[in-house]
Amino acid sequence: MKYSKKTISESLPRYQEIQNHLKSQILSGTWAPGTKVPSEHELAAQFDCARMTVSKAIGSLVEKGLVVRRRRAGTIVAAPRSQETVLEIHDIQAEVQASGRLYRFDIQSRRVGKATREEAEKLGAALGSPVLAISCVHWADTVPYALEERLINLDAVPEAESEMFREVPPGSWLLAKIPWNEAEHRIFAVSADAVTARVLKIRRSAPCLCIERRTRRDSHNVTYVRLIYPGEQHVLVARFQTHGATAR
Amino acid sequence: MKYSKKTISESLPRYQEIQNHLKSQILSGTWAPGTKVPSEHELAAQFDCARMTVSKAIGSLVEKGLVVRRRRAGTIVAAPRSQETVLEIHDIQAEVQASGRLYRFDIQSRRVGKATREEAEKLGAALGSPVLAISCVHWADTVPYALEERLINLDAVPEAESEMFREVPPGSWLLAKIPWNEAEHRIFAVSADAVTARVLKIRRSAPCLCIERRTRRDSHNVTYVRLIYPGEQHVLVARFQTHGATAR
DNA sequence: GAGTGGTCTAGACCACTGA
DNA sequence: CAGTGGTCTAGACCACTCA
The missing domain is CATH 3.40.1410.10 (Chorismate lyase-like)
Structure with missing residues (x-):
């Protein structure tokens, strides 16, 4: 599938949609700390996009401290440690x-x-x-x-x-x-x-x-x-x- | 050029090398606020890598508030506004x-x-x-x-x-x-x-x-x-x- | 050994905006 | 309107680590 920009839907970047989805799972508590996030391949399939797009979404969550990535182990929801503001x-x-x-x-x-x-x-x-x-x-x-x-x-x-x-x-x-x-x-x-x-x-x-x-x-x-x-x-x-x- | 991981040099990711280079120019004052950073195409050529790698490096600097990106205008060194800690x-x-x-x-x-x-x-x-x-x-x-x-x-x-x-x-x-x-x-x-x-x-x-x-x-x-x-x-x-x- | 993330490529199309 | 960044793809190779 070649790249083609948003058609309908009011164009939120793909990686942000993914990011928001993951973030809401975490902040709402549906995924408690320690929960394994689906693998990047799975998410790519689920959202019908390239793995790199998923990776960008998750990378941003890592910087915010919401998740931790480890090879082989996968991505898991981080424990909120100190209140960092x-x-x-x-x-x-x-x-x-x-x-x-x-x-x-x-x-x-x-x-x-x-x-x-x-x-x-x-x-x-x-x-x-x-x-x-x-x-x-x-x-x-x-x-x-x-x-x-x-x-x-x-x-x-x-x-x-x-x-x-x-x-x-x-x-x-x-x-x-x-x-x-x-x-x-x-x-x-x-x-x-x-x-x-x-x-x-x-x-x-x-x-x-x-x-x-x-x-x-x-x-x-x-x-x-x-x-x-x-x-x-x-x-x-x-x-x-x-x-x-x-x-x- | 196909992708092949670091050969010699002790493997700092490519995008981090680029990022460090830009950061040092900014933090040392060589590039004052308002200075135009070379375009992503130029940097890609200069560092002999894909534009997306450059983009990743710069994206990270944007999040840190060191630079501002605008289409057509390009990327410029940001003015340090408030002390954000x-x-x-x-x-x-x-x-x-x-x-x-x-x-x-x-x-x-x-x-x-x-x-x-x-x-x-x-x-x-x-x-x-x-x-x-x-x-x-x-x-x-x-x-x-x-x-x-x-x-x-x-x-x-x-x-x-x-x-x-x-x-x-x-x-x-x-x-x-x-x-x-x-x-x-x-x-x-x-x-x-x-x-x-x-x-x-x-x-x-x-x-x-x-x-x-x-x-x-x-x-x-x-x-x-x-x-x-x-x-x-x-x-x-x-x-x-x-x-x-x-x-x- | 197999599956995960980490990084990278060589393109591509798009949207915006300053000249 | 041309050049910039913004986003995305469909691969690829690598390093790590757990089973």
Whole structure:
């Protein structure tokens, strides 16, 4: 049978029909974890298509973690292990503006120097490396939105030394300068210390959400940032990864 | 040219070689966002393989968000938008045991009844639906680890009504009972109220990390849970999605 | 040894869209 | 309207692993 595109039916790609069929069996619980999925040959016959089309459908389910493939053993429904979710951490400026508020930022302090032990550790750079340390407050309308404390490795981004961040906040500047990074995040709750309370205009020891991020580029540590959001105001939303469209 | 598997070279699949090549161009910054990637035909010629092999390589990069494909326009390097990370939220029992500590849990309260307005809203069920409300403390050795407040929709999981959770905590019980869900998470910082402070043995108004999760199965809301972790003790770790192995 | 998935080919037709 | 990606086929060979 030669290839010929959908005739009637409102043209969902063949592999997606197959994928949806399998997914519904799994998510509805008809196929419990450990259940053997029909072999690719069987599915190809059942859906009257080439095996590769089936393979593409199943491959996508593997990436989502819904099934596990093993040679000879076949494809089986995976056990849901940890709750794995996709968390989107947006650019602060975009985040504020998306909520319809006016964005601005203040540079509180700016220092170029050699990394102290603590700074070197946070940044993952050698003691005494040249660093730029910045403290910055982000505002939404007239309300403090977040406190940013950032270290930039000047070995990795020498241009930053002469950048004063008058127009563009450090995060956006770096994003444009150094696109495509790897990063690790740590998320936890902290109590506002005196400085944080003052600049964010909240009471001392108020709960805050803290996001720490270390960013690498090509295995070189580029920047470390600690963002503190006034508690209960800022909510991170994550959706379960396994369902719906894949990445974005 | 007929297909014949790797001869010399230690056999990385063809499509992965291509993918790695493209990825390194992007992550190293050689190809800035907006740069046009060679067409699939060109790449197929360049790597001496079929176009479908190239397509598979690129398809994977699309899922990771590194490139965007458009007909006629071709494939271009994507702009890194939000920092999208994968967050793993583990089963509490597994989490505690993984850290080498003894896990146990206490059921603080258990009530079967009709959903109040607040409960119905949290659960996303109709007012007056039958619900099971549970409060539960998780321990690591002799230290309180987290406070769990959970609502279970008895329309979706009627077996829960007679389950006393003597052996297995509600989360694990549900996971085994209702495999494969969809879920939404909300993460934020809160201040410990009187009850939370008492059961977690922390001072009042201490900062805590709060994770709310609403779980669906087949579009039916199954359970709502609110987990409160003593602040600064519990850290969520997330890694940037775009690099390295895909899902897990 | 036989059956499974893993990968690949050399075509093909189609749909979209930018020049 | 021409070039791009999107999808698909009907094979093929290979590697693994379980019976």
